Amino acid sequence: KVCGMTLREQVEQLPALGVQYAGFIFFPGSARYVGSRMSHAEIRMIEAVSKVGVFVNAPEKEVLQTAEQCRLQLVQLHGEESPEYCSRVSNHVPVMKAFRVGEEDGLESELSAYRDCCSFFLFDTRAAAYGGTGKKFDWNILIRAGIDMPYFLSGGIGPEDAEAVRRFWRSSEAHAMKGVDVNSRFESQPGQKNLQALKNFILNLNNPLTE
16 A cells, blocks of 8 residues: 555556555645645546545544545544544445554554454554654564454555565464555655655565575
8 A cells, every 4th residue: 555645647557566555645734635636536537546545533524525526445544533433434435544553552452442343454653743754663562462453554664674574464473464554755755656666665575585
């Protein structure tokens, strides 16, 4: 999953690189806010890749209207949305709930209330701002939490992290991991991706493990 897409011509090239999901940020506070670069009609016409709309504490009506207008396959809720909020939204469109992971544990109790109302979890690095920190968290926290819901690994993953991600993904402890979410570390500027770096990263993810 490549998040923070703002250029349609780049989105159209993602499937050839092996990317399955494109993330569009509908949070106006983001430097990658898609509303300043693409219309709902333009996003609606994209069919080559699964479209994920990213929202932060947005009104439910806004999320559902945007999902319908853009024909989103998933909505990623990246704020403090409650399980009840997620449940109501999931009646209309599948939900990916993002959790920001810090240095402390206790993740299991936070996740338990969301298991029945989400299709996926996403784990990002905890920070004062929402998303795009360029910093990683300790993935061992996920191992200790024993995650059994399908999830995406996010948070500061860059081109040089392919082998580390590959090793984690292929470990028995990460059996529920569905994919990798990348964003700011693959940009020449906010919202503009380095497609060659993405291509190399994905090729490296598929390489055999080295000893």
